[in-house]
Amino acid sequence: MGKPILPSDPANPSGQDRRERGAMNEMSKRMGECGKAYKDSLDNITFLAVNAKQYEFLTSPDAVAMLLADLGQVVAQIMNRGGLWLFTGYIKPAYQQGTGKANASIANQSKLYAEARPLETLLTSPPYLKRLAMLRGRVFNDMAGITSDIATTLARTLTQGLADGVGPLEIARRITDSTGIVERRARNIARTETGEALREGRLAETEDAQSLGILVGVMHLSALSPTTRVDHAERHGVICTVQEEREWYAAKPGRRNNCKCSPSEMLLNADGTPVFGDVVERTQAARAKFVETAREGKSEA
Numbered sequence: 051m052g053k054p055i056l057p058s059d060p061a062n063p064s065g066q067d068r069r070e071r072g073a074m075n076e077m078s079k080r081m082g083e084c085g086k087a088y089k090d091s092l093d094n095i096t097f098l099a100v101n102a103k104q105y106e107f108l109t110s111p112d113a114v115a116m117l118l119a120d121l122g123q124v125v126a127q128i129m130n131r132g133g134l135w136l137f138t139g140y141i142k143p144a145y146q147q148g149t150g151k152a153n154a155s156i157a158n159q160s161k162l163y164a165e166a167r168p169l170e171t172l173l174t175s176p177p178y179l180k181r182l183a184m185l186r187g188r189v190f191n192d193m194a195g196i197t198s199d200i201a202t203t204l205a206r207t208l209t210q211g212l213a214d215g216v217g218p219l220e221i222a223r224r225i226t227d228s229t230g231i232v233e234r235r236a237r238n239i240a241r242t243e244t245g246e247a248l249r250e251g252r253l254a255e256t257e258d259a260q261s262l263g264i265l266v267g268v269m270h271l272s273a274l275s276p277t278t279r280v281d282h283a284e285r286h287g288v289i290c291t292v293q294e295e296r297e298w299y300a301a302k303p304g305r306r307n308n309c310k311c312s313p314s315e316m317l318l319n320a321d322g323t324p325v326f327g328d329v330v331e332r333t334q335a336a337r338a339k340f341v342e343t344a345r346e347g348k349s350e351a
């Protein structure tokens with residue numbers, strides 16, 4: 051039997067950089083389309099310049115309300131085009147890849163596991179499909195929240211602009227700003243959920259391996275890059291249970307946000323020590339070096 055399979059790129063432990071960028075770019079593209087729809091709709095409102103800075107709008111309030119209702123539909127169409135794309139295109143593949151990575155790494159360390167859990171049978175097993183269905187539900191809620199967020203924010207921006215008596219150019223500028231704010235939140239959700247899906251896929255499969263009687267825990271791996279948060283870097287090389295890893299994420303709000311870390315499955319001895327202690331030692335040495343370098347960098351600055 052072989053050793054745990056560590057990430058091929060240590061600076062990208064979850065291996066989701068490219069997928070996360072794809073999800074964020076798709077989100078931005080759709081947000082841009084939503085913003086454009088609201089800006090284009092200004093052509094349907096008749097403005098009368100009172101002076102250089104003050105405008106009246108001559109379209110009836112009822113007509114504006116109808117316009118906003120139509121725009122809400124347009125937003126829903128834009129965000130739901132292609133179905134639940136964030137799930138099918140990004141989060142489900144990330145979860146599946148996480149499951150596959152855990153499966154490959156544990157199988158490499160344990161013959162018993164390798165024989166009991168071939169990947170093909172586990173990906174069609176009812177517990178796995180149930181977990182995917184729950185994840186789909188969560189992404190559905192995320193997307194419903196994002197869709198409602200962009201529609202209500204832009205409707206509010208447009209009506210506020212009309213109430214303030216500013217002209218179409220200024221309203222369009224405000225719509226661009228508002229779109230940007232919602233877009234940043236939406237991109238953050240897309241990125242965070244994708245990384246989270248990879249990690250959760252790995253942790254869930256590790257738990258299932260435990261239920262087969264295999265002694266396996268996880269080692270936390272951080273990117274150890276200049277943008278790695280201190281508490282994430284300090285956890286690099288820490289051996290813990292699946293439960294402890296989940297609790298660490300839950301312990302601090304925002305810890306999951308934009309996290310590039312990944313658990314790595316580690317076979318344990320009966321006393322809880324890792325079977326492949328050398329792998330852990332090397333990982334912990336990398337952490338010590340990183341923390342030391344970071345401290346030196348600070349004292350120089």
Ligand SMILES: [Zn+2]
Nearest residue numbers: 282309310311
């Ligand atoms: Zn992290």
